[in-house]
Amino acid sequence: MQRILSFEQTPALLVPLRFMLTAPLFALLAAALMFWSGPDMLASRWLPATLAFTHLLTIGFLSMTMVGALIQILQVVAGIEIARPRLTAAIVHTTLAVGCILLSLAFLRSEAMLFRLALACLGTGFLWLLAACGIGVWRDAQPTATVTAIRFSLAGLAVALSLGVTAASAFAWPLALPLIELTNLHAAWGLLAWVGLLTIGVAYQVVPMFQVTPVYPVFMTRWLSWAILAGLCSWSASRLFPAPVSGWLADLASLALCAAFLGFGVQTLRLLAQRKRPPDATTQFWRTSLLCLIASALLWLAGEWMPAAANAAWLPISVGALFIVGFGCTVVNGMLYKIVPFLIWYHLQHQLASQGRKAPNVRQIITDRAASRQFQVQFCAIVLMTAAPIWPEMLARLAALAFGISACWLGINLAHAAGIYRTALAEPAPGERRAPVTL
Incomplete structure (x- = not known):
């Protein structure tokens, strides 16, 4: 069910809007980088230009807009009052914007100091966001389907941030780390948990509200977020087991994750058809x-x-x-x-x-x-x-x-x-x- 909205708790317009107005600039930067790099950028996902392009979109465009929407939704939909939302928005917005640019330059120039500065900015921004939003979400919010999805998406962001900081530390300092494994885990938690679960949680509210559709089925809203979280945990844990256990556990988790997202996609298309x-x-x-x-x-x-x-x-x-x-x-x-x-x-x-x-x-x-x-x-x-x-x-x-x-x-x-x-x-x-x- 949709929660009754509390518009009297809506933050000042600049709080969410600053994120949303900035985001297209990062998408434009990503497009410019791709145009400048040309075909070479598509040879591998591990190339510096490809990594810079990816983070311009995932941090600069997706995370920017998602943070703005999250601050708005938590207060209006979940009834959670974020302490000093103007200050939180200003600090998170500035650190994410500067950190995203620094990280992209760090990949392109392969300079350790740029990685250190980027880690400081992005770590500050995301940790401030998690502190400002996470406490209220886990302590004060009613466990609706949207709130559950937001809780898990913030947990996914914390995991993705930890993995990303660890992987980037190998570029900032001479550390011997399993970069490919860390990067794959970082990408999975960042995309499937942070982006995917937050989109699903927001969709529970905005699709019926703005698209004027029926609400999502109760069974889906009750179990989908749990299924995605369980699938991600199982897929990550499969790395700890020897073969062949790791193989079949990873395959089973992959199947569960794909089924969960396929179910969300098909069901939302059905609602839009109505x-x-x-x-x-x-x-x-x-x-x-x-x-x-x-x-x-x-x-x-x-x-x-x-x-x-x-x-x-x-x-x-x-x-x-x-x-x-x-x-x-x-x-x-x-x-x-x-x-x-x-x-x-x-x-x-x-x-x-x-x-x-x-x-x-x-x-x-x-x-x-x-x-x-x-x-x-x-x-x-x-x-x-x-x-x-x-x-x-x-x-x-x-x-x-x-x-x-x-x-x-x-x-x-x-x-x-x-x-x-x-x-x-x-x-x-x-x-x-x-x-x-x-x-």
Whole structure:
């Protein structure tokens, strides 16, 4: 069931919006890096440019928007009051932004000092976030389906952060560590727990609310988060056992994880098919992202169980493109087109009511036409990003160009929405003079 929303606890607009307005810049940087690197970047997932590109998206785009949404949702949906949300937002936003850039430069330049600075910034930002949100989530929140998913996603973030810091320490200091194993675990917990579970928890609330669908089945909301967490723990623990136990445990865990995400994707597509209104641009973002989630899960299984697919050099990069760009970036993109206009409308409605003025309609803040045009470019970018590892010479720079245009277009649409907010507040009431305002 959806929880009754407590909008009186909503934080100041700048608290979530600063994350959401910044995120497209990092996607644009990632696209520029891919265009500059060209086909060489797609030769392996272990190349410096590939690692920099991945973290520009996972930290700079996905984590940025997810942190902004998390701070908003915890107070409105879960009723958790985050201590000093403005200070928390300012510190987390700054450290993540600076740390992401430093980490990307560290990969590209292979400089130990840059890795140390990046670890300091990212460690500070994520630890502050975990402290600010984690205590209330585990101590004060009612155990709804959304809260459970958020709890597990924050736990996954803590594990991914620990593994990532450990792996990066091998570059910052001369340490002999099993980097490949650490990186695989870091990627699994970061993508499947932090990104995947948080998206699932948010979807329980926003899909019925913004897409006007029936609610998710009780059985799914009760057990899905537990199944994903158990699958991740089992997959990670399989590394501790000797063969052949490690092999069959890893296969069983992989199957369970894929089944869980496939179940979420199929069920959400079914709910969207029962939407009570005609589909809009955000519906297309959701459907495309879910299809990419399903495709990435099936392709991952093929790589795990089929020797011919496992030996294909392009497969892990295409799986990553489907999950990170196709699923993660696209579903976040679609949610931004609902969350940002709604927040701007809500804050304007309250601030203009005392003057007897009305806020612009939500659909006027970011029009469906503007979102639909950007979706078309995003869809092309997904197709090209997925196919580029197979035909890198032909498609690498074309994919980067399409993705860069999509990111730039998203940023323009969000900046336009923020401009509507500033303009509406700056307009004086009859007989009143008013200075320009900021967010």
